[in-house]
Amino acid sequence: MSEIRQRKDTKENNVESADSNVDSEDDKSPKSDLSNAIPTGTNKAPSVLETVLNSLPDRWRNWVVRGIFSLIMISFFCIVIYGGPLALMITTLVVQVKCFAEIINIGYAVYRIHGLPWFRSLSWYFLITSNYFFYGESLVDYFGVVINRLDFLRALVTYHRFISFCLYCGGFVWFVLSLVKKYYMKQFSLFAWTHVALLIVVTQSYLIMKNIFEGLVWFIVPVSMIICNDIMAYMFGFFFGKTPLIKLSPKKTWEGFIGGGVATIVFGFMISTFMSGFPYFVCPIAYNETRGGMSIDCEPSALFSPAEYTLPACIASVFQVVGMPTSFNIVPFALHSFSLSLFSSIIGPFGGFFASGFKRAFKIKDFGDVIPGHGGIMDRFDCQFLMATFVNVYFTSFIQSDSPQKLLSQISYLKSDQQLELFQLLKESLINRNILEIGN
Amino acid sequence: MSEIRQRKDTKENNVESADSNVDSEDDKSPKSDLSNAIPTGTNKAPSVLETVLNSLPDRWRNWVVRGIFSLIMISFFCIVIYGGPLALMITTLVVQVKCFAEIINIGYAVYRIHGLPWFRSLSWYFLITSNYFFYGESLVDYFGVVINRLDFLRALVTYHRFISFCLYCGGFVWFVLSLVKKYYMKQFSLFAWTHVALLIVVTQSYLIMKNIFEGLVWFIVPVSMIICNDIMAYMFGFFFGKTPLIKLSPKKTWEGFIGGGVATIVFGFMISTFMSGFPYFVCPIAYNETRGGMSIDCEPSALFSPAEYTLPACIASVFQVVGMPTSFNIVPFALHSFSLSLFSSIIGPFGGFFASGFKRAFKIKDFGDVIPGHGGIMDRFDCQFLMATFVNVYFTSFIQSDSPQKLLSQISYLKSDQQLELFQLLKESLINRNILEIGN
Known part of the structure; x- marks a missing residue:
């Protein structure tokens, strides 16, 4: 057993005095060892802020710290958006790595196998492998044509899945070889x-990346909806909250849930109407060959141009009686935003409940201590995760359709004689259906 | 806590007398409760066989039972192949469900939460949802054109991912709502x-399904390679085994590993050469519109027709000296089979090591007791799982290329005017590259 070095203490985990603020609803559980092993959220502000706030009572200090860091995060979010798609992608990657680290650290603490050979390296190896696979997949999709031009990259593209799978198998074999008797279960x-x-x-951050490529609006609108829902549910709950919503999170109320939902729908409608006016937000990101870089430049699709919607006759007649207009000029995207805001205000909070159940399960207060007043990155992003998948599925199901250009680039991968064969097949098929005239 | 009904005993789990044959290498662990909760493998044969074998010594009885049921399984495998692709797919589905049940039952036993409300239903709900998603995806791929003709199915196809995701979200919300205080961690x-x-x-059985669609050979060859490797490694180990291979499975030897590998390569070469001669094995499965059913009928591709391979000059000169032929007629697929047999004899066994480590971790002997002498279904299929992924990745990386027919069916999803636009774009592109003459 000499290879098992058991660390006596976890001082390097940067333990903070977490006991000052453990949620009172935390079912009075006996303090487990975990609370010492995992760096947990703190209301301690950075020392400069600390001295300024020293005069405030404890309860208010918490609020001020939380509020200030909320504003800092939102400003940071705006700066990153201003920085363009590349800045956004890098931020997504950083957030992903940090979230992974937080989850994995809890795992280490739960199973107390610090020092078990290879385990840390193995987790990170799997993270790198799966990122290689997923990011590669989307890069191939978007830059395939460019990459194909460079010979040494072509092999990476053609055999991308094969290489990724080999890397995964390597990790799998490594795991089996690293198994140590008596530690199997852990x-x-x-x-x-x-x-x-x-x-x-990783899958979520991959989908976020895919959403960004379809246009910044598919990233900004859902993310800001969740932020809005978080804040507004908190506000409504604070001022009007009476009826408890779910046992898991005793502070959540029906009033907050419903108020937050209504606010999110209104906010979603406004922000999506506003953003539809800017090609920077609505255009998909494409590789511009002449510029030699990514560009966001297009003729915005009909989805983002105002269209006239007339109410159904039965409702219209009622509206006419009261003298209200029966037709409206609305951006179609703003109508789609209803689905997104419904999802973010109904299913989104369940991501939060799930995370808070998880924290209770392992008797930890927060996932980490990166953001003063908020806890870890995972504590802020818990509701965002299902959202990315929803946006992606919604987009592919209801918005996206194969474009002739996309299919043409797929055709260009065929050999010349196959391209010719396809051309003749298509010609016949079009003529048979009278779409194309013979001799054209 | 009245909703937690704790089962006193697990008699309904069909406990068999497992203690008679616990592996001697099982690190003398104290018998945990688990060994009673999980139905474990038995050498008890069905009662008819039992009376016949009664006269044999215990050790030989085990062998005979194991041998007989190996033969039964192989015969069953052959019958299913004879039954055609539909029989194979149903078998795959049944095996998948049984494997899932075995893994989940171990989970129930490990966390001892029999009776916790909804948990069993929730696991099965997730199984059904993910099967709906994965099987739907491949059915859409292969029968998309046919399904599109029936109006009510069209919506299922178009919104397949959206429906699947909604089903998953339902399960997620259900899980969060089913959380019961004090049982969070479990x-x-x-x-x-x-x-x-x-x-x-589920992902593996989905990939197996995809492999079957590409031609039965992509299913039969890898599966029989793993079976061959299992048996031959056992044989070689039994007769020549001396050097232990891995601590995890003390009975495995280097002699068995290498002997099994060589035997698998030879076997793989032979079976793939043999099968290449039959369209039934090598043709992809397609929906035949005139027959109104699935059919396996094609002009076999060059991959399955013998081709002449000449040795590189340097090696050929050596061969010429000893008077051996320097060129061979080989089916290209038989050459590809080398990669498959290498994988199945090098990485495949690690699937087995993984499973045996898992069994040791939870102190169980087998995954189940379905097959006398063998244990559960998972015990027989542990090496097959990575193989399905490998075959699929190998096929898509090295064999498959987009065919004009496949792209044409994708084009048919476009609107008529987009099809016409694509036609003109393709025409221009072909003319520009001098592949098509102007006026054609």
């Missing part, structure tokens, strides 16, 4: 833990 | 357990 548990973390974190 | 652990089981079982 090692298998952490293996599962790593894979679930990858499933949650 | 519930989250089983949630992770379910998702890892889905990841292993």
